[in-house]
Amino acid sequence: MKEPVILILAAGKSSRMRGADKLMELVEGKPLLAHLSDxxxxxxxxVYVALPQNNLAARQIVDGIAVNTLLLPKETTKEMSATIRYALxxxxxxxxxIIMMLGDMPEIDTTDLQSMIDATQQLPDLVHRGATTTGKAGHxxxxxQRLFERLLELTGDFGAKEVLKTEKVNLVALxxxxxxxxxDTPEEWQEWRAL
Incomplete structure (x- = not known):
């Protein structure tokens, strides 16, 4: 019997980090990618982690963790939709x-993921989306599975927003x-750490 799987999308370029890789930023003493994987x-x-083939540092991190690595061909890392299509x-x-997580969200934890899993078990045909306690949608x-074919048709760098627009979405308060x-920036990391 098929079960849900977790997909961590970690193929972004960290372009606003001015040379640093946000996947390597430390969270609770570990690189972010290791923290989220754990x-x-x-x-x-x-758990599956979608990574570009050329991110050797990220590949080394996941090599020592019990995750499945999806190494993306270069042409699939230019747009989020291409990454999603390859992974799907x-x-x-x-x-x-598929429980899609973004690789740059340091506050997502096991309890949050379990809330998403619980919602999925209760209402398996719906899309479930993490949200703030005030109802702002996020990840x-x-x-x-019924939406996998539609996700395979995505284009552009907008992720799965086009699919979300046409679906009834259950917001799960995290x-x-x-x-x-x-x-996304060194300043945002600095501000977050100061909280």
């Missing part, structure tokens, strides 16, 4: 649902701003 592994689900092609026959997002804390 949080996902603790759910007991299979690999996972579509293995998963009942992770859970897509049921603590504070866990669902929306996305750190």
């Amino acid at each position: 949080q996902a592994i603790k759910t007991g689900l299979s 092609n690999e996972l579509k026959n293995r998963a009942s649902h 992770p997002v859970v897509f049921p 603590p504070n701003n866990h669902a929306t804390t996305d750190l």
Whole structure:
């Protein structure tokens, strides 16, 4: 029987980090990618990490962790939709649902992921989306298998927004701003650490 899987999208270029790689930023003493992978592994689900082939530092991190690595061909790292399509092609026959996490969200933890899993078990045909306690939509997002073909048709650098626009989405409240804390610049990392 197919089960949900967790997909960590970690193929971004960190272009606003001015030469640094946000996947390597330390969270609780570990690089962010290792931290997020550990949080996902603790759910007991299979975890897949989508990485560009040329990010050797990130590859070394996941080599020592119990995750499955999806090494993306160069042409699939230019747009988020291409990354999603590549990952979906690999996972579509293995998963009942894909729980998509962004690789730059340091506050997502195992409890948040379990909340997403619980919502999926209760309402398996819906899209579930992490949200703040005030209802602002964010991540992770859970897509049921019935939407995999639509996700495979995505184009551009907008991720799965086009699919979300046409679906009934169940917002899953996660603590504070866990669902929306996305750190893209050195200044954002510095401000977040000062909290």
